[in-house]
Amino acid sequence: MKRVLLTGASGFVGSHVLRHLLVNTDWEIVCPVTYTHKGMQDRIRSACDGERNENYFNRVKVVRCDLTAPITAVTAHEFGNIDYVLNVASESHVDRSIDTPTPFILNNVALICHLLDWAREYKPEKIIQISTDEVYGPAYDDYAHQEWIDQHLPSNPYSASKAAQEDIAFSYWRTYGIPLVITNTMNIIGQMQDPEKFVPMLVKKIYNGETVTIHGSSDESNIGSRYYLHARNQADGLLYILNNSNFCKYGDSLKPERFHIVGEKEVNNLEMAKMIAEIMGKPLKYEMVDFHKTRPGHDLRYALDGSKLADAGWKAPIKFEESLETTVKWTLDNPQWMKI
Numbered sequence: 001m002k003r004v005l006l007t008g009a010s011g012f013v014g015s016h017v018l019r020h021l022l023v024n025t026d027w028e029i030v031c032p033v034t035y036t037h038k039g040m041q042d043r044i045r046s047a048c049d050g051e052r053n054e055n056y057f058n059r060v061k062v063v064r065c066d067l068t069a070p071i072t073a074v075t076a077h078e079f080g081n082i083d084y085v086l087n088v089a090s091e092s093h094v095d096r097s098i099d100t101p102t103p104f105i106l107n108n109v110a111l112i113c114h115l116l117d118w119a120r121e122y123k124p125e126k127i128i129q130i131s132t133d134e135v136y137g138p139a140y141d142d143y144a145h146q147e148w149i150d151q152h153l154p155s156n157p158y159s160a161s162k163a164a165q166e167d168i169a170f171s172y173w174r175t176y177g178i179p180l181v182i183t184n185t186m187n188i189i190g191q192m193q194d195p196e197k198f199v200p201m202l203v204k205k206i207y208n209g210e211t212v213t214i215h216g217s218s219d220e221s222n223i224g225s226r227y228y229l230h231a232r233n234q235a236d237g238l239l240y241i242l243n244n245s246n247f248c249k250y251g252d253s254l255k256p257e258r259f260h261i262v263g264e265k266e267v268n269n270l271e272m273a274k275m276i277a278e279i280m281g282k283p284l285k286y287e288m289v290d291f292h293k294t295r296p297g298h299d300l301r302y303a304l305d306g307s308k309l310a311d312a313g314w315k316a317p318i319k320f321e322e323s324l325e326t327t328v329k330w331t332l333d334n335p336q337w338m339k340i
Helices: 012-024 041-047 073-079 094-099 102-122 155-174 198-207 231-244 269-280 309-312 320-333 335-339
Strands: 003-007 029-035 060-064 084-087 124-133 180-185 187-189 212-215 225-230 257-261 266-270 286-289
Touching: 012 029, 012 041, 012 060, 029 041, 029 073, 060 073, 060 320, 073 102, 073 198, 084 102, 084 231, 094 180, 102 155, 124 155, 124 231, 155 180, 180 231, 187 198, 187 231, 187 320, 198 212, 198 269, 198 320, 198 335, 212 269, 225 231, 225 269, 225 320, 231 257, 231 309, 266 269, 286 309, 320 335
Parallel strands: 003 029, 003 084, 029 060, 084 124, 124 180, 180 257, 187 225, 212 286
Antiparallel strands: 225 266
16 A cells, blocks of 8 residues: 655645545545645545545545645654655646735745655655646647647746746756656646636636636637646546656656646637536626736647657546536536635
8 A cells, every 4th residue: 555645635636636546546645734725624525525435534644734834853754654745736826926926936936845855855756746838838829838848938927936846846856866757737627626717717707697708819819728637637647657657766867757647629718618608508798808918927828748648558537528517517516616
């Protein structure tokens, strides 16, 4: 039985990763939490709801620990022996990073430094640093960014903080022999997501009969687009990498492994709004607004090349349309999540 340190387990993505590990492995999961960075204990409770009478809480250890402060020997003892680390924890909302950039950046940089300082001493077998497509900046025309070919060109404080996390992790891999893999993932959807994010925000506004803002040109000829991926698909990709990837050391390779975990379909923002309105059976009221005037530091299009992980044998288990419909209907059945 492996023991996994899963950061960010009370966050949206982390809770889906927690659920996926509980359902698909017999591992024990240690979750450092604070509930002060958009984390919610409700997500952990939901992730631990049993199937077929299993008590998943027996395999979960919640440790109150703020990773923006150093991990003490006392807390490390509470963690116990750790085989694998999945670093999901990060502040992730672009608008908040633009409004208050310095504390946002310092939070994300501090947590990766303290986590890796702990890893230097306690030496887990494998560490995955979960990052974002946004470190590359916008993808123009039909281009999709590729692993270790495209450089970091972040457009806003959030993406810059994630690029910094990657670079710090790389330096620890090279200097201290940290067993590292980096993953980059595109826009994530799923149940229990904060309504500040695009898809639950659309559900909430359409549900309330409000007008939805779509960023792009006024003639609808140039609209922002994304590749959307359900959080359980991301979790499945992470588990596949843990079980199948080579966590090499510097000297055996000049770079650690990096994988892009991507959705299978590109959807522009207006298409997404129309799809959600159709699932809900409600009319869509929207207005087009100039992208650059209203959202400085945001990128109109992101795209990642996912062929490397696909060639390694991974395939997303849930199709985009199915995952979107499941997400929307679950949110409608659980309207309290639109109020968080």
